[in-house]
Amino acid sequence: MSVNAKHEAREETPLRVALLGCGVVGASVARLLVEGRDDFAARIGRPLDVVGVAVRRLGRDRRDTGLPDELFTTDAEELVTRADIVVEVIGGIEPARSLILRAFEHGASVVTANKALLAEDGPRLYEAARAHGVDLYYEASVAGAIPLLRPLRESLAGDDVRTVLGIVNGTTNYVLDKMDSTGQGFAEAVEQAQALGYAEADPTADVEGFDAAAKAAILASLAFHSRVTAPDVYREGISEVTASDVRAAAEMDCVVKLLAICERQQREDGGQGISVRVHPAMIPRSHPLASVREAFNAVFVEAEAAGELMFYGPGAGGDPTASAVLGDVVAVARHRVGGGLGPAESAYADLPVLPMGQTRTRYYLSLDVADRPGVLAQVAEAFSRHGVSIQQVRQTVAADDRSSAELVIVTHRATDEALGATVREIGDLDVVVGVSSVMRVEGE
Amino acid sequence: MSVNAKHEAREETPLRVALLGCGVVGASVARLLVEGRDDFAARIGRPLDVVGVAVRRLGRDRRDTGLPDELFTTDAEELVTRADIVVEVIGGIEPARSLILRAFEHGASVVTANKALLAEDGPRLYEAARAHGVDLYYEASVAGAIPLLRPLRESLAGDDVRTVLGIVNGTTNYVLDKMDSTGQGFAEAVEQAQALGYAEADPTADVEGFDAAAKAAILASLAFHSRVTAPDVYREGISEVTASDVRAAAEMDCVVKLLAICERQQREDGGQGISVRVHPAMIPRSHPLASVREAFNAVFVEAEAAGELMFYGPGAGGDPTASAVLGDVVAVARHRVGGGLGPAESAYADLPVLPMGQTRTRYYLSLDVADRPGVLAQVAEAFSRHGVSIQQVRQTVAADDRSSAELVIVTHRATDEALGATVREIGDLDVVVGVSSVMRVEGE
Numbered sequence: 015m016s017v018n019a020k021h022e023a024r025e026e027t028p029l030r031v032a033l034l035g036c037g038v039v040g041a042s043v044a045r046l047l048v049e050g051r052d053d054f055a056a057r058i059g060r061p062l063d064v065v066g067v068a069v070r071r072l073g074r075d076r077r078d079t080g081l082p083d084e085l086f087t088t089d090a091e092e093l094v095t096r097a098d099i100v101v102e103v104i105g106g107i108e109p110a111r112s113l114i115l116r117a118f119e120h121g122a123s124v125v126t127a128n129k130a131l132l133a134e135d136g137p138r139l140y141e142a143a144r145a146h147g148v149d150l151y152y153e154a155s156v157a158g159a160i161p162l163l164r165p166l167r168e169s170l171a172g173d174d175v176r177t178v179l180g181i182v183n184g185t186t187n188y189v190l191d192k193m194d195s196t197g198q199g200f201a202e203a204v205e206q207a208q209a210l211g212y213a214e215a216d217p218t219a220d221v222e223g224f225d226a227a228a229k230a231a232i233l234a235s236l237a238f239h240s241r242v243t244a245p246d247v248y249r250e251g252i253s254e255v256t257a258s259d260v261r262a263a264a265e266m267d268c269v270v271k272l273l274a275i276c277e278r279q280q281r282e283d284g285g286q287g288i289s290v291r292v293h294p295a296m297i298p299r300s301h302p303l304a305s306v307r308e309a310f311n312a313v314f315v316e317a318e319a320a321g322e323l324m325f326y327g328p329g330a331g332g333d334p335t336a337s338a339v340l341g342d343v344v345a346v347a348r349h350r351v352g353g354g355l356g357p358a359e360s361a362y363a364d365l366p367v368l369p370m371g372q373t374r375t376r377y378y379l380s381l382d383v384a385d386r387p388g389v390l391a392q393v394a395e396a397f398s399r400h401g402v403s404i405q406q407v408r409q410t411v412a413a414d415d416r417s418s419a420e421l422v423i424v425t426h427r428a429t430d431e432a433l434g435a436t437v438r439e440i441g442d443l444d445v446v447v448g449v450s451s452v453m454r455v456e457g458e
Numbered sequence: 459m460s461v462n463a464k465h466e467a468r469e470e471t472p473l474r475v476a477l478l479g480c481g482v483v484g485a486s487v488a489r490l491l492v493e494g495r496d497d498f499a500a501r502i503g504r505p506l507d508v509v510g511v512a513v514r515r516l517g518r519d520r521r522d523t524g525l526p527d528e529l530f531t532t533d534a535e536e537l538v539t540r541a542d543i544v545v546e547v548i549g550g551i552e553p554a555r556s557l558i559l560r561a562f563e564h565g566a567s568v569v570t571a572n573k574a575l576l577a578e579d580g581p582r583l584y585e586a587a588r589a590h591g592v593d594l595y596y597e598a599s600v601a602g603a604i605p606l607l608r609p610l611r612e613s614l615a616g617d618d619v620r621t622v623l624g625i626v627n628g629t630t631n632y633v634l635d636k637m638d639s640t641g642q643g644f645a646e647a648v649e650q651a652q653a654l655g656y657a658e659a660d661p662t663a664d665v666e667g668f669d670a671a672a673k674a675a676i677l678a679s680l681a682f683h684s685r686v687t688a689p690d691v692y693r694e695g696i697s698e699v700t701a702s703d704v705r706a707a708a709e710m711d712c713v714v715k716l717l718a719i720c721e722r723q724q725r726e727d728g729g730q731g732i733s734v735r736v737h738p739a740m741i742p743r744s745h746p747l748a749s750v751r752e753a754f755n756a757v758f759v760e761a762e763a764a765g766e767l768m769f770y771g772p773g774a775g776g777d778p779t780a781s782a783v784l785g786d787v788v789a790v791a792r793h794r795v796g797g798g799l800g801p802a803e804s805a806y807a808d809l810p811v812l813p814m815g816q817t818r819t820r821y822y823l824s825l826d827v828a829d830r831p832g833v834l835a836q837v838a839e840a841f842s843r844h845g846v847s848i849q850q851v852r853q854t855v856a857a858d859d860r861s862s863a864e865l866v867i868v869t870h871r872a873t874d875e876a877l878g879a880t881v882r883e884i885g886d887l888d889v890v891v892g893v894s895s896v897m898r899v900e901g902e
């Protein structure tokens with residue numbers, strides 16, 4: 015029976031797939047489409063034919079894809095006009111955006127892995143897809159192989175998401191994990207990551223949090239049925255994280271992770287808002303995200319009815335990312351065969367993004383203070399003046415230096431503004447010799 | 459704009475929802491539908507109206523649902539004829555099956571949480587849904603709130619699943635976790651689980667693995683595009699797991715978990731087959747599933763392109779299960795509004811289920827042996843006679859008894875048949891005083 019089903023499916027007119035880009039992800043997509051031809055046909059009900067692959071330069075060896083040379087072209091504009099499904103894995107804003115819009119105009123559905131473009135101009139693309147009655151799918155744009163956007167957009171469509179906490183950048187997780195496990199400093203860990211292929215020659219987009227911020231915008235839009243774009247996301251990278259920050263975290267039984275955080279919060283006027291931010295944070299070692307090692311990704315989601323969920327897996331790489339792309343290809347192909355469209359953009363809730371200053375977070379501070387009576391009182395007073403309440407405080411006298419002590423403070427949740435002002439004021443106190451670590455605390 | 463959108467949606471003719479059952483899950487579904495009315499309307503494009511709730515007995519207090527008394531009925535047969543969407547949360551085979559089939563005949567789509575029914579008669583239900591052009595969704599039937607079936611059926615539709623390893627029964631995970639953390643025996647841990655509401659008065663369905671076996675059948679069907687029903691699943695519960703098994707696992711730096719395992723394996727004739735089984739197994743403490751505590755569920759999936767994925771969350775409870783049910787309700791409602799249907803049953807691969815004897819697993823054995831030369835040779839010979847190769851062996855002399863020793867053996871993968879025969883033969887050897895622990899080893 016399965017043989018018949020396969021056979022029948024193969025007889026049907028194939029769906030035409032155009033591949034834009036044949037790099038790390040594109041080459042895997044091509045190869046898997048060729049190798050899995052019979053399975054795709056059986057799963058969809060019609061076979062998939064790769065009708066062309068657009069690249070920047072012809073003449074490179076593309077034999078690993080299993081596709082004949084004549085399918086490769088530099089004329090992407092023409093290619094998208096003769097496809098039912100366009101897979102965009104070029105990356106960047108242009109020409110990716112124009113090609114996607116052009117594909118819609120010619121009636122093609124689009125699958126993309128392009129987080130930068132979606133975070134910058136998602137709403138325009140969703141609208142264009144809708145206007146032309148075609149699909150736009152982008153599971154691979156966040157957290158690579160991990161099924162995450164479909165669960166948020168569909169499985170949790172009957173629930174209300176409270177928080178999304180994600181490790182969505184493999185490079186920075188690799189760097190922070192090495193700093194934690196070896197005691198290395200930032201620069202050294204980055205070099206090692208580069209040597210092993212986990213970080214690019216210019217690691218800025220990763221270590222400064224741009225990549226994670228684009229993903230945070232996509233996640234927040236889906237989780238909160240609102241429009242969030244990259245410029246709405248508060249962003250701090252990990253280049254200022256020191257070996258001593260990581261050690262301080264370890265002393266608190268915490269690890270430092272670069273997190274993409276999307277949270278529903280109360281606004282000062284009582285309404286609902288969302289905080290969307292990317293920054294390094296301490297999380298307790300007992301938190302499910304703490305054990306995410308090396309370049310793996312994981313996303314923790316808390317929803318009103320579902321409770322705490324976690325999704326874990328490889329966040330990048332050719333084949334893992336292609337897995338997500340191909341899941342989307344099957345979905346849009348099934349719509350071609352059976353009718354219907356995937357869920358449209360849902361932005362009805364239209365929640366405002368809170369400015370970082372109004373976002374409520376917790377802080378960890380480690381201070382070098384003079385070891386004399388009254389120091390704690392002065393420090394505590396500065397907190398109280400800004401309405402920040404202290405959750406935990408610990409003072410240790412340095413073994414080798416009886417005149418100074420270390421004061422470690424963890425606050426309750428307060429606005430980032432109040433916390434920032436408190437830290438500045440404390441740094442100026444006479445009794446404070448220096449502020450050795452300041453970091454936000456998440457995950458409780 | 460969001461206010462307008464909500465308003466417009468509310469003006470549209472509502473979709474009629476019939477709820478069958480109003481117990482743990484049904485009451486949560488009802489309450490969340492009432493509380494979230496505006497959000498459902500905005501997310502779907504049309505409001506959802508609960509037109510009736512079928513229960514066994516009228517006259518109970520159902521005010522927690524927020525629904526008026528007159529909606530409750532004992533006439534489920536009539537109720538399903540006047541709904542667009544039927545939510546079946548009665549459980550069991552009948553009358554659930556007849557009601558679902560009747561709903562299809564009257565043109566309604568169905569959302570169910572009923573693993574027992576799907577594992578027994580899934581294919582018939584899928585066919586009936588297809589024949590009537592309606593949807594059958596069942597995300598809540600496996601692993602409660604965790605988005606799992608949608609990822610398997612849709613996100614991984616372009617990939618090939620190799621293995622699914624799942625902790626899909628909260629009761630048994632709670633019991634095994636307590637045995638591990640406190641050293642308690644099975645009976646004591648079950649009593650405690652009962653006292654805390656984690657186990658039912660009659661815990662048979664959970665501790666003997668029936669519940670997990672139904673879920674394994676559902677998972678294997680989806681993962682391998684094949685038809686697997688409950689009787690195909692090899693099943694062993696945890697009632698024979700002793701405190702000393704758990705201790706032995708701990709000594710190996712392992713934990714004991716009840717796993718639902720679905721694996722693609724080579725048949726003896728070279729073709730592909732699948733092994734679908736539920737049994738307690740040792741897994742290394744470093745495995746992502748090992749840290750799943752208490753009554754939580756988690757499912758580990760390995761796919762060719764995606765690599766290793768894990769999904770984690772609450773596997774049961776009213777609200778968590780309702781979250782999954784309501785995600786499905788939104789999906790089928792969106793199809794009503796926008797056209798189309800969810801993906802049909804995909805069973806084209808039609809892979810045969812291997813008999814347990816031909817399934818390849820690894821074994822752990824702990825033997826009390828006489829402490830004299832030649833014992834290891836005799837034991838090793840028994841393994842080799844059955845073609846089972848030993849991966850690891852450790853011998854320790856009991857401190858208090860110089861005449862006996864403990865021999866711990868871990869094998870490489872071999873057929874379950876060969877392993878069973880080896881264990882029986884070893885038990886009969888003169889030099890073996892007793893076999894104190896035998897358990898399968900998974901997760902490497």
Ligand SMILES: NC(=O)c1ccc[n+]([C@@H]2O[C@H](COP(=O)([O-])OP(=O)(O)OC[C@H]3O[C@@H](n4cnc5c(N)ncnc54)[C@H](OP(=O)(O)O)[C@@H]3O)[C@@H](O)[C@H]2O)c1
Pocket residue numbers: 034035036037038039040068069070071072088090102103104105106109127128129130154155158329330331332335
């Ligand atoms: N790599 C990952 O692990 C990963 C993970 C998740 C998401 N993504 C996303 O996937 C997308 C692709 O990433 P990648 O790593 O595969 O990139 P890549 O290796 O740099 O490949 C880019 C491909 O696009 C082609 N290309 C560039 N400019 C073009 C143009 N103007 N017209 C036609 N083709 C053009 C290149 O052609 P040539 O071959 O001729 O240079 C190359 O084949 C990006 O949006 C990225 O963010 C990647």
Ligand SMILES: NC(=O)c1ccc[n+]([C@@H]2O[C@H](COP(=O)([O-])OP(=O)(O)OC[C@H]3O[C@@H](n4cnc5c(N)ncnc54)[C@H](OP(=O)(O)O)[C@@H]3O)[C@@H](O)[C@H]2O)c1
Pocket residue numbers: 478479480481482483484512513514515516532534546547548549550553571572573574598599602773774775776779
């Ligand atoms: N509980 C969980 O955490 C969980 C998790 C995942 C999946 N599920 C699945 O969800 C389903 C429901 O479970 P549950 O725990 O909610 O069960 P439950 O608490 O026992 O509730 C069953 C409901 O069905 C009603 N009912 C029983 N027989 C009926 C009949 N012949 N006609 C009409 N109504 C009838 C009962 O009415 P009365 O109220 O009058 O008794 C009750 O409201 C099952 O398939 C279960 O496997 C449950």
